[in-house]
Amino acid sequence: MKNFSKTHFIAIISAVIIFTAVILAVAKTSVFSDDSDLSDQPATEKNSSGDSVDSPSVDQQLLAEHYDMKLKLDTEKNVLSGTVTIDLNNQTEDTLTQICLKNPSVSFLKLEQPLAPRSQTQVQVPCSIKIPRKNDRFGYHKEGGRKTYQLTFCLPTLSMYEQGKWDTHPNKPGREANFSRISDYDIELDAPADYTVVASGTENRSVQGDRAVTCISARSMRDMAIIASNYIAPETIQTEDGVSIRCWNLDYKGFEEYDQFSLEAARDSMHLFSETFGKYPYEELDVVQGFLPDGINGMEYPGLVIISLPDVKNLQKMSAKKIRKQAFFSDLCCTVAHEAAHQWFCVTVGNDPFQEPWLDEGLAEYCEDVLYPQAQTDSLKKAIKTDKKNNPYFSFPSGWNKKEFQNYMEQMVQSYANQLTEGDSNYISKPCSEYGEEAYSFYVYEGGKYFFYELEQALGSKAFLSLLKEYYQKFYLKEATGQEFVALMKQHGAPDSLIERYIGG
Ligand SMILES: [Zn+2]
Numbered sequence: 001m002k003n004f005s006k007t008h009f010i011a012i013i014s015a016v017i018i019f020t021a022v023i024l025a026v027a028k029t030s031v032f033s034d035d036s037d038l039s040d041q042p043a044t045e046k047n048s049s050g051d052s053v054d055s056p057s058v059d060q061q062l063l064a065e066h067y068d069m070k071l072k073l074d075t076e077k078n079v080l081s082g083t084v085t086i087d088l089n090n091q092t093e094d095t096l097t098q099i100c101l102k103n104p105s106v107s108f109l110k111l112e113q114p115l116a117p118r119s120q121t122q123v124q125v126p127c128s129i130k131i132p133r134k135n136d137r138f139g140y141h142k143e144g145g146r147k148t149y150q151l152t153f154c155l156p157t158l159s160m161y162e163q164g165k166w167d168t169h170p171n172k173p174g175r176e177a178n179f180s181r182i183s184d185y186d187i188e189l190d191a192p193a194d195y196t197v198v199a200s201g202t203e204n205r206s207v208q209g210d211r212a213v214t215c216i217s218a219r220s221m222r223d224m225a226i227i228a229s230n231y232i233a234p235e236t237i238q239t240e241d242g243v244s245i246r247c248w249n250l251d252y253k254g255f256e257e258y259d260q261f262s263l264e265a266a267r268d269s270m271h272l273f274s275e276t277f278g279k280y281p282y283e284e285l286d287v288v289q290g291f292l293p294d295g296i297n298g299m300e301y302p303g304l305v306i307i308s309l310p311d312v313k314n315l316q317k318m319s320a321k322k323i324r325k326q327a328f329f330s331d332l333c334c335t336v337a338h339e340a341a342h343q344w345f346c347v348t349v350g351n352d353p354f355q356e357p358w359l360d361e362g363l364a365e366y367c368e369d370v371l372y373p374q375a376q377t378d379s380l381k382k383a384i385k386t387d388k389k390n391n392p393y394f395s396f397p398s399g400w401n402k403k404e405f406q407n408y409m410e411q412m413v414q415s416y417a418n419q420l421t422e423g424d425s426n427y428i429s430k431p432c433s434e435y436g437e438e439a440y441s442f443y444v445y446e447g448g449k450y451f452f453y454e455l456e457q458a459l460g461s462k463a464f465l466s467l468l469k470e471y472y473q474k475f476y477l478k479e480a481t482g483q484e485f486v487a488l489m490k491q492h493g494a495p496d497s498l499i500e501r502y503i504g505g
Contacts, residue, residue: 002298002338060092064158066184073191081128084156089120100159100166125156135291148229169354175432176353180222187216199226200303225301241274248288254323265333268377269340277344277472297335300342329383334368341367350479358428362448413450426504451502467492
């Protein structure tokens with residue numbers, strides 16, 4: 001997520017999700033609705049004898065190996081409904097009598113038959129989800145007859161089960177708690193034929209009268225995002241790394257230059273991060289224009305990012321010339337770079353975005369504000385030039401040489417340190433629930449970026465980037481913890497004082 005320090009989050013509209021009890025003939029497993037939303041407190045799963053479960057090894061995982069979803073989008077009633085079938089593989093030593101599902105709320109579903117250690121089953125979850133009208137990760141945007149549905153953080157997915165406990169942290173506005181292991185997805189989404197469906201993975205569409213069924217296939221992904229819009233169209237670019245980048249642009253007049261910068265920034269940053277950290281695991285990246293709450297400019301998902309448009313209502317009234325005067329294309333390019341960086345840190349290497357958001361947000365901020373500008377890519381150079389032409393007072397640090405950039409960053413690090421409260425320690429590495437709105441951006445995003453910048457200065461660029469490359473390779477399509485990152489840093493010679501100052505002992 002790309003977040004700014006001064007954010008105003010609108011009140012969440014509770015989504016209505018209904019899980020009904022079904023009996024699945026094939027697996028002879030039934031699931032029953034519990035219906036209760038849970039608090040932030042993690043729940044403890046009991047084993048079959050009723051005792052608390054001893055901490056199992058983290059290698060013992062409960063996996064949702066495959067999701068099969070048959071869904072229908074009703075654009076009249078704004079409801080997404082259908083059936084989600086999950087193939088579960090219990091590799092833990094625990095007997096599970098219930099499973100925890102997330103999105104949009106958190107619910108426990110009782111299994112008709114306990115799921116024994118080292119066994120598999122299939123559960124089926126019928127769902128009917130009311131889609132709220134709001135510019136958010138889950139919601140729809142409407143202007144007259146034009147509509148865009150952002151169907152993310154809403155599909156029932158298995159919550160993490162670790163050390164005998166379920167992760168019951170809900171996704172809240174401006175925060176993320178969507179932490180899952182890698183799964184495969186096969187989804188059929190039935191929508192009106194005039195809607196285009198874009199999703200994580202690849203899409204195949206077949207039209208039947210006034211409806212169209214889009215078959216979405218995604219392999220080795222830890223989340224699924226679906227966008228459906230009746231006024232969106234793609235522009236594709238093939239990168240030199242063999243990844244197809246598709247920018248999905250909403251049909252607004254005067255946005256051509258904006259669309260072009262999005263595409264070029266995606267191309268440049270995907271290439272830069274592939275070269276720097278290693279191969280991107282998927283065939284495609286969809287860069288989708290969308291609508292997010294004030295203060296949030298982008299959001300990452302596997303194989304798909306949402307880039308929020310500026311204030312559309314006002315821009316719609318503007319001429320193309322005025323848009324040029326008002327839009328800061330360098331900001332747009334940096335937001336795209338931030339979300340692209342998450343494809344490496346968050347999507348490919350997973351980490352718990354609720355407990356340890358500094359790991360992926362700090363790295364995405366570092367990539368956006370240090371690596372991408374220093375690479376002096378064509379997209380950013382061109383955007384800075386355009387912004388300078390349109391706004392005489394505009395300046396951007398990457399327009400300077402390396403030494404000047406370093407001086408600028410050192411001033412920023414110092415100014416950041418001056419703003420810290422006396423006695424502040426391990427300030428970047430707390431769970432997101434321990435920060436207020438502004439503090440979350442200040443410590444996790446800004447602090448995270450400066451931590452990685454200072455680490456780079458301490459180790460030298462080459463050694464620092466090889467550390468990140470090793471981190472990426474070691475946890476490729478797996479999950480990392482802050483502790484594991486710290487251990488790796490120490491192996492690479494990171495100074496204890498630096499680690500202690502930002503992260504704690
Ligand atoms: Zn982010």
